[in-house]
Amino acid sequence: MSRETPDEPLGAAEQHWRKHWQKTLREPDALPGQGLADKDAAWDKLFARLNARSRRSLRLPGGLVSGFRITGGGLGPFSAYRIAVACILVTLIPVSRLFHDRPGAVRPAAATEFRVTPPLRSPATLTVTTSVAPATAASGGPKGRKRNPVTDRAGSIGVKAFPTAPVAAPPAPIAPPAAIPAPPANILAESMPPAPVAPPKPAAKKQWKVVDINELEPRYTRPPMVADRRPGLLRLGIGLGDPGFPESSQAREDRRLKIDLSTQNH
Amino acid sequence: MNIPEQIQDARCGSAAAQKALFDHLADPMMALCCRYLKSREDAEEVLLDGFYKFFFHLKEFRYQGEAALYAWLKKIMVNECLMFLRRRHAFSVVSDKTVEDLPLNVEPLAGLSAAEIFELIVQLPVGYRTVFNLHVIEGMEHREIARLLGITEGTSKSQLSKARLLLQKLLLQKGINYVKRNTR
Numbered sequence: 001m002s003r004e005t006p007d008e009p010l011g012a013a014e015q016h017w018r019k020h021w022q023k024t025l026r027e028p029d030a031l032p033g034q035g036l037a038d039k040d041a042a043w044d045k046l047f048a049r050l051n052a053r054s055r056r057s058l059r060l061p062g063g064l065v066s067g068f069r070i071t072g073g074g075l076g077p078f079s080a081y082r083i084a085v086a087c088i089l090v091t092l093i094p095v096s097r098l099f100h101d102r103p104g105a106v107r108p109a110a111a112t113e114f115r116v117t118p119p120l121r122s123p124a125t126l127t128v129t130t131s132v133a134p135a136t137a138a139s140g141g142p143k144g145r146k147r148n149p150v151t152d153r154a155g156s157i158g159v160k161a162f163p164t165a166p167v168a169a170p171p172a173p174i175a176p177p178a179a180i181p182a183p184p185a186n187i188l189a190e191s192m193p194p195a196p197v198a199p200p201k202p203a204a205k206k207q208w209k210v211v212d213i214n215e216l217e218p219r220y221t222r223p224p225m226v227a228d229r230r231p232g233l234l235r236l237g238i239g240l241g242d243p244g245f246p247e248s249s250q251a252r253e254d255r256r257l258k259i260d261l262s263t264q265n266h
Numbered sequence: 267m268n269i270p271e272q273i274q275d276a277r278c279g280s281a282a283a284q285k286a287l288f289d290h291l292a293d294p295m296m297a298l299c300c301r302y303l304k305s306r307e308d309a310e311e312v313l314l315d316g317f318y319k320f321f322f323h324l325k326e327f328r329y330q331g332e333a334a335l336y337a338w339l340k341k342i343m344v345n346e347c348l349m350f351l352r353r354r355h356a357f358s359v360v361s362d363k364t365v366e367d368l369p370l371n372v373e374p375l376a377g378l379s380a381a382e383i384f385e386l387i388v389q390l391p392v393g394y395r396t397v398f399n400l401h402v403i404e405g406m407e408h409r410e411i412a413r414l415l416g417i418t419e420g421t422s423k424s425q426l427s428k429a430r431l432l433l434q435k436l437l438l439q440k441g442i443n444y445v446k447r448n449t450r
Contacts (some may be wrong), residue, residue: 021383025297034296036292
């Protein structure tokens with residue numbers, strides 16, 4: 001508890017002179033000599049400060065952002081910067097994902113495999129390699145539709161496309177070198193017509209072919225759950241069967257809603 | 267244009283209205299600042315700080331008459347002066363020993379002019395002057411003064427007693443005996 005004594009009550013005379021002093025000094029024109037010497041200069045300083053503050057202030061619909069500080073929301077300084085950065089990130093992340101997952105996008109890993117993969121040499125090889133995986137062939141996979149090796153890419157996982165050279169004839173056996181007599185020097189110089197310039201060979205027409213990943217990686221086998229599936233066909237079960245009633249796999253297969261996702265027209 | 271209209275326009279950012287208010291109120295507020303601060307440069311700096319706050323918070327002010335406007339602006343200025351003194355560590359440390367209080371002959375004191383009162387107050391040291399201003403002129407209690415200045419109530423009373431003592435000496439130096447000894 002405070003031991004301070006309360007303010008003693010003032011006497012009437014004391015109150016009188018105090019009130020006189022208060023009244024005298026509180027008068028607006030009590031001290032004319034104590035005013036500002038240069039009021040205009042003082043106002044200019046004050047006006048510059050007020051203007052500097054108003055320039056730093058930015059009115060936004062949500063509140064007053066002054067000096068990079070949102071005064072209405074009670075947020076800390078540089079909150080406007082943080083909000084702007086967050087908005088930019090929120091906008092850019094979906095866009096970057098959209099471009100990243102685009103089907104035609106070239107990925108660095110695919111480009112590496114493209115360089116090391118040997119080109120195909122014969123159409124027979126092409127026929128073999130465009131078929132589905134060996135596991136599919138062994139289990140008697142779907143045979144109904146003839147696949148387009150270029151457009152039917154959806155079902156073949158890991159398929160790579162790359163240009164190959166045209167099919168060339170098998171090389172002729174090379175005869176052992178025989179001893180050819182050298183012609184005389186005068187014949188070579190005078191009687192021999194100039195050798196015709198061979199016309200330039202037409203540039204090899206490059207073709208795009210689709211190969212399965214099994215060709216690139218022979219040890220690769222498709223997972224057993226997708227080994228018997230036909231590529232490009234999405235199967236959806238709509239749940240019409242009775243869960244307690246056993247049914248054959250064929251009936252279950254027939255009840256499935258089948259959507260062909262291949263790009264080939266039928 | 268009267269003061270309520272000037273206040274209304276100044277709230278909307280009218281520079282002319284703000285200047286009119288400044289011209290009207292600057293002189294008495296400068297005199298108030300000079301009562302608390304020694305130099306006029308400091309007083310002018312504090313005055314501009316106070317008017318800056320005044321215009322910034324003018325939207326929150328509810329006009330209820332010119333007296334209320336004066337009281338509000340004076341409160342802003344006094345607070346600015348005290349903050350300035352606190353920043354400069356201008357308060358002198360004094361002991362809590364109570365000085366003998368001498369009653370003043372109030373009749374001559376009541377006849378002093380504003381300039382004479384001002385001249386007497388300005389001659390006091392900063393600590394005495396601050397407490398004397400707050401207690402005698404502004405009418406604050408010692409508890410409130412102690413809270414504002416961060417001192418004890420005893421220190422506030424001691425400062426006031428010393429201020430009165432020094433005031434008597436100053437009056438004696440002027441050759442006018444305003445002091446009446448208490449005959450017990």
